[in-house]
Amino acid sequence: MSVEIDITGLRRESIAVVPSPLAELGMALHGLAEPGHHPGLRGWATAVTAGLDCHLADRMCEADFLWRTTFSDLFLPCAGLPGRDTLPGATLTEDLDLLDKLDDEQFVNAALEFTCALPYITPGSDALSDEGVRRRALELAAARGPQQLRFSERLLADPPRIRAWLRQFLQDCDEAFFADIWSRLRHQLTADSRHKTDLLRHKGLAEALTSVSSAVTLDEAGDRIVVDKLGNGRTTTGDGSLLLVPTSLGWPHLMVLHRYGWQPVLHYPVGSPEPTALPSVEQLTLRMAALAHPVRMRMCRNLARSAFTTGELAQTHGMTAPEISRHLSALKKAGLLTTRRRGRYVLHQLDVTAVARLGSDFLEGILR
Template identity: 85%
Template sequence: MSVRIDITGLRPERVAVVPSPLAELGMALHALSEPGHHPGLQGWATGVTARLDSHLADRMCEADFLWRTTFSDLFLGYAGLPGGTALPGSTLAEELDLLDKLSDEQFVDAALEFTCALSYGSPGPGPLTDAGLRRRALELAAARGPQQLRFSERLLDDPPRIRAWLRQFLLDCDEAFFAETWSRLRHQLAADARHKTELLRRKGLAEALAAVSPAVTLEESAERIVVDKLGDGRTATADGGLLLVPTSLGWPHLMVLHRHGWQPVLHYPVGSPEMAAPPSVDQLTLRMTALSHPVRMRLCRSLARSAFTTGELTQTHGMTAPEISRHLSVLKKAGLVTTRRRGRYVYHQLDVAMVARLGSDFLEGILR
């Protein structure tokens, strides 16, 4: 599973690495709504929540489906502007002005993408013009509770009113807590953007993408970018460009905007030591599958305590040598068992640190 970006014909000057205050505000709202996704931000989230005005806190809950479950494309709204070459603004106000340039149809589609499950990667009508999609959107909104239903009804009935509401809400968040946070983070993000831009200039796109995340690769043909995620998607730069947008608050989320007709965006985390070598989805699947077999679980119990030869495991577990070897092969292929030779004997032992990482690796993989 992966998200693929066709970059055939993409010119180097059409690749830009730019921080986005609006995207970072969106990630701040997500972290406040889902602190469990971001254990490293618990102190910050607790401090912000403690001093938050109750009225603003209530408004934050009113439309939290835009940022709680994941991250609405509205926070990367500049990517939807015609031409596919718009860049984020340098200030939140500039980015909100860019967001205002989206059509009502684009705004509503992006706001409801997680509610009404529109066809994200292909063209088609939206709920403002298609009565069937409107009914479906409201049915799914109702399934998520009366608050989301009320908001979705207002959004579909009067998009300009909700657009004004959202703009004012984001400005109030900026005044209440985000301006202070952004003043601290923007220097780190700007430095990362300069570093990635220099990599692009001196070593090319493949090196820059590798620095973004080991989960992002450029195929040998240099025609497609592949992002290793638990999900499928396709998009293309076509005649537009490619945006790389760093986030300081976003780890472990590595997100790809691949909405049809919008400029592709890689929204990637910076500054986390865990980003050094995240496992691929295939690696995670291999490890989880290897540990799911009861015989291999019993073998792991033995191998966690000491190193054993195949012959010793055969006697301990009452199995044939070929059977033991097959199970050990699966565990070794998954990277969970190490081997070492001592004289004419080969000893196998569980990599306890690797197994211990599975919990955090699995969480990172599904949140990526």
């Protein structure tokens, strides 16, 4: 499973690494709505929430579906503009001006991304012009609660009014809490952008992508970027460009904007505790499957305490050596065993560090 970006024919000068204040505000709102996704932000989220004006807090709940799941493509409006080569604004006001340039159809479809089964990677009908899609959008909104239904009804009935509401809300968030944190984060994001741009210029795209995340790779032909994620998607730069946007608040999310007709964007975390060898989705699947088998679970009880030979495990579990070997092979293939030789014997032991990380690896994998 992965999201792929076809970059055939893309020139190096058409790749930009630029921070976006609006995207970072989107991540800030997400961190406030889902602090469980971001343990490192809990202290900040608690302090901001405690100091919020009650009216702003109520407004924050009105449209939280735009940023609770992850965050809507509306927070990267530059990607939706004609030409597919627009950069994010240098200030929040400039980014909001770009948001105003999206047409109503783009705005509504992006806003309904998480509540309506609209096509994402292919062209299709939209909720403003197709009555069937509109009904479906409202049915799905109703399933999420009356507040979301009311907002969706207002959105479909009067997009300009909701656009004005959203802009004012984001400006109020900036005044209430975001301007302070952005003044501290933008220097780190600018420095990271310079570093990635230097890597791109002097060592090439593959090296720059590796520095973004070990989950991002360039294929051997150099015409396809593959992002290892628990999901599938495909997009192309076409005649446009590729945009890399760093975030200080986003870890563990590594997001790919691959909406049809929009500029592809890699939105990646900086300063994250990501290990140098981030397990792939395939590795996570192997590890979960290996540990789920009842016999291997019982074997792990022994292997976590000490090193055992195949013969010792066979005797302990009342099984044949070939049966034990097959189970050991599954654990080893999943990267959960260490082995060492002692004379003519091979000793196996559970890699408790790898198993201990599995919970956080799994969480990071599904949130990636």
